[in-house]
Amino acid sequence: MPVLLWLRRDLRLADNPALLAAADRARATGDEVAALFVVDPALWSSPPTPRLAYLARSLRALDERLGGRLTIRTGRPEQVVPAVAHELAAPSVHVAAATEPYGQRRDDRVERALGVELVRTGCPYAVAPGRLVTRAGTPFQVYTAFRDAWLDHGWAAPAPEPAGVPWADVPGDPLPEASTEVPLSAAGEVAARERWSAFVAEALADYRWTRDRPDLAGTSAMSAALKYGEVHPRTLLADLAAAARAGVDPASAATFRDELAWRDFHADVLWHRPDATHRSLRAVASDDDWATGAAADAAFDAWAAGRTGYPFVDAGMRQLAETGWMHNRLRMVVASFLVKDLHVAWQRGAALFLDGLVDGDTAQNQLNWQWVAGTGRDAAPYFRVFNPVAQGQRLDPEGDYVRRWVPELRALPGAAVHEPWAAPGGPPPGYPPRLVDHATERRVALDAYHAHRAAR
Ligand code: FAD
Numbered sequence: 001m002p003v004l005l006w007l008r009r010d011l012r013l014a015d016n017p018a019l020l021a022a023a024d025r026a027r028a029t030g031d032e033v034a035a036l037f038v039v040d041p042a043l044w045s046s047p048p049t050p051r052l053a054y055l056a057r058s059l060r061a062l063d064e065r066l067g068g069r070l071t072i073r074t075g076r077p078e079q080v081v082p083a084v085a086h087e088l089a090a091p092s093v094h095v096a097a098a099t100e101p102y103g104q105r106r107d108d109r110v111e112r113a114l115g116v117e118l119v120r121t122g123c124p125y126a127v128a129p130g131r132l133v134t135r136a137g138t139p140f141q142v143y144t145a146f147r148d149a150w151l152d153h154g155w156a157a158p159a160p161e162p163a164g165v166p167w168a169d170v171p172g173d174p175l176p177e178a179s180t181e182v183p184l185s186a187a188g189e190v191a192a193r194e195r196w197s198a199f200v201a202e203a204l205a206d207y208r209w210t211r212d213r214p215d216l217a218g219t220s221a222m223s224a225a226l227k228y229g230e231v232h233p234r235t236l237l238a239d240l241a242a243a244a245r246a247g248v249d250p251a252s253a254a255t256f257r258d259e260l261a262w263r264d265f266h267a268d269v270l271w272h273r274p275d276a277t278h279r280s281l282r283a284v285a286s287d288d289d290w291a292t293g294a295a296a297d298a299a300f301d302a303w304a305a306g307r308t309g310y311p312f313v314d315a316g317m318r319q320l321a322e323t324g325w326m327h328n329r330l331r332m333v334v335a336s337f338l339v340k341d342l343h344v345a346w347q348r349g350a351a352l353f354l355d356g357l358v359d360g361d362t363a364q365n366q367l368n369w370q371w372v373a374g375t376g377r378d379a380a381p382y383f384r385v386f387n388p389v390a391q392g393q394r395l396d397p398e399g400d401y402v403r404r405w406v407p408e409l410r411a412l413p414g415a416a417v418h419e420p421w422a423a424p425g426g427p428p429p430g431y432p433p434r435l436v437d438h439a440t441e442r443r444v445a446l447d448a449y450h451a452h453r454a455a456r
Contacts, residue, residue: 002026002034002168004090006081008098009124010229011058012189013065013165015158017122022094023162025119029091032168035066036084039074039176040106048178050324050358051224054187056178058228061188063175071172078109085116088170092116096229097123099130099267100362101274124226125264126155126233129271139272143378146268147261158235182324184358185221192225196236200243207252214316214327215401220256221325223359226263233260266367269377277366278347280375284382286455289448291343299342302435303334304352306406309434311418312392313337315405322405324358329395335372336386341441343448346373374449382449385442392418406431 005022013019019033026033037059044052063070073080085093097120098107111118123129132149133139140146185191199220203210210218225231237257244253270276291299302308306317316330326334331353338349350369354360370376374384392415396402399417403410408431409417420427421434 001029001089001091002032002170003029004034004036004081004085004088004093006036006038006093006095007062007070008037008095008103008229009227010096010122010232011062012192012230012232013062014161014189015232015235016096016161016229017159018094018096018120019165020159020162021119021121022092023165025092025094026166031091032166034071034084034088034090034168034170035062035069036071036073036081036170036172038077038080039072039173040077041075042102044176044178048180049355049360050180050182050184051227051360053178053180053182054184054224054324054358055228056176057184057187058230060175061186061191065189066167069167069169070175071170072175074173074176077106078113081110082113082115084170085114088168090116092119094119094121096121097128099123099125099128099271101270101277102362104274122232124229124232125267126150126237126260127153127264129264129267132268139268140265141377143262143265146265147258150261150264155234155237158232158238180324182322182358184324185224187224187228187230189230192222192230195225196220196222196231196239200239200248204240204243204256205249205252208249208255209252211255212329212395214330215396215398219328223325223361223364227359227361227364233263236260263364265378267363269367270363273377276370276376277362280346280373281370281377282375282379283452284374285445285448285452289343289452290345296342296344299435300338300344300348302432303338303342303344303349307432308337308436309421309432310337310388310438311402311406311409311420312388312396315396315402318405320353320356324356326357327401329391331368332372333386333388333391335369336384337388339373340385340445341388341436341438343441343445346370346375383446385445387442388438389418 003022003026005019010016022033098104127150203218210216240253240257244250306314308314313334316326316334320326335349338344339346346369350366354365367376371379374380374382397415399415402417408428409420411428412423420431
């Protein structure tokens with residue numbers, strides 16, 4: 001009677017509390033552990049998004065680590081999981097808690113349909129969403145206060161991979177196939193740990209200086225691994241603390257740790273406000289201020305295709321289309337451009353990101369979009385409008401990032417690439433003129449936001 005371990009966003013063997021709980025239960029009764037992944041049609045879109053293609057790879061890597069004993073079943077979890085539990089006569093089903101709206105509803109449905117206990121142990125965050133509240137017992141409104149409480153709360157040391165787990169061999173469907181046009185990095189726990197070790201050894205020390213520079217490989221590229229739980233943030237936090245103790249610039253380690261605190265903060269916001277997936281947490285403009293109709297559609301399409309005539313914005317969007325990933329600074333700049341220069345509601349851009357990003361994640365994507373749009377909890381001030389030219393000149397000073405992703409501009413030297421309209425011979429052929437004038441549209445956005453505030 002194997003104990004059932006239902007894996008979802010926790011595709012690893014080390015530091016996996018749900019696995020430890022399942023293994024303990026199995027050990028107590030002398031049974032095996034059956035590892036199950038359910039291909040849920042509600043999440044498995046066709047054609048597959050880059051993140052599903054990454055997930056398929058990650059499942060293959062996990063299956064290899066389990067010696068081919070990852071059981072795949074396809075169907076609605078509330079039908080599949082109880083059926084497998086029944087088939088195996090499993091005494092319990094173990095999961096890491098899902099904290100986002102769809103996962104919570106799904107698990108509640110599964111729990112109701114199961115004849116045995118659904119045991120939730122751990123979750124994908126260092127501190128479980130909803131655990132931290134202010135002294136008044138209310139959710140944190142401000143990131144820095146949340147981060148301080150998060151640090152005070154702390155987290156357990158990462159647990160090593162359990163030895164000698166008796167994995168059950170349960171027949172299932174073939175591993176899901178999902179291909180994508182974008183080149184994916186190696187997936188799976190081992191690859192994630194290797195990538196992380198290389199980052200700690202080579203780039204962590206400079207992280208606070210290089211993390212905003214898209215022309216340098218200054219970030220960890222761990223987001224997809226964190227999304228699918230190939231590594232738990234607890235493990236990264238322990239390594240960051242160890243690196244700082246070993247003399248790696250403590251300020252850089254703290255900067256990285258604070259990014260993981262943002263990840264937990266967004267998950268916490270979504271826990272308290274599940275409607276934040278689609279509803280602005282605060283209104284910065286009236287509904288009429290958002291562009292709709294054919295002109296807005298054309299502007300959105302130009303933005304999505306990386307043809308706005310603003311090189312830094314276009315480079316970001318093309319990096320997304322070609323690689324399924326975009327540097328964080330570019331995510332902020334292109335999101336600001338869509339919302340504040342083209343006046344398109346954030347939800348539309350967020351949907352395109354979620355479909356295109358290999359690390360696409362409901363909590364992180366929707367709440368970061370709300371941050372840029374000024375509609376989120378502790379968001380960027382509504383009057384902060386990223387200047388796409390100045391951002392490029394400051395953070396891509398030699399223009400290498402733009403030239404890499406916008407081939408039409410490769411003939412322009414250095415920082416001249418950020419203002420092709422000012423090139424002596426005129427803008428290079430094939431590159432579009434500016435879709436809008438940034439200074440004018442910035443004014444339009446701010447006037448609308450101010451009018452909305454005044455009317456309230
Ligand atoms: P690093 O700089 O190495 O950061 C380390 C880790 O910290 C990241 O892997 C991530 O888990 C976390 N982190 C870093 N920045 C943020 C942030 N602003 N918010 C929350 N966590 C952060 N991240 C996603 O994982 N999925 C998304 O769908 C997503 N959508 C975004 C949309 C917008 C509009 C913006 C502005 C940001 C979005 N981010 C998202 C956050 C961030 O851009 C990515 O996590 C980061 O670029 C991933 O690259 P990295 O792992 O090299 O980052």
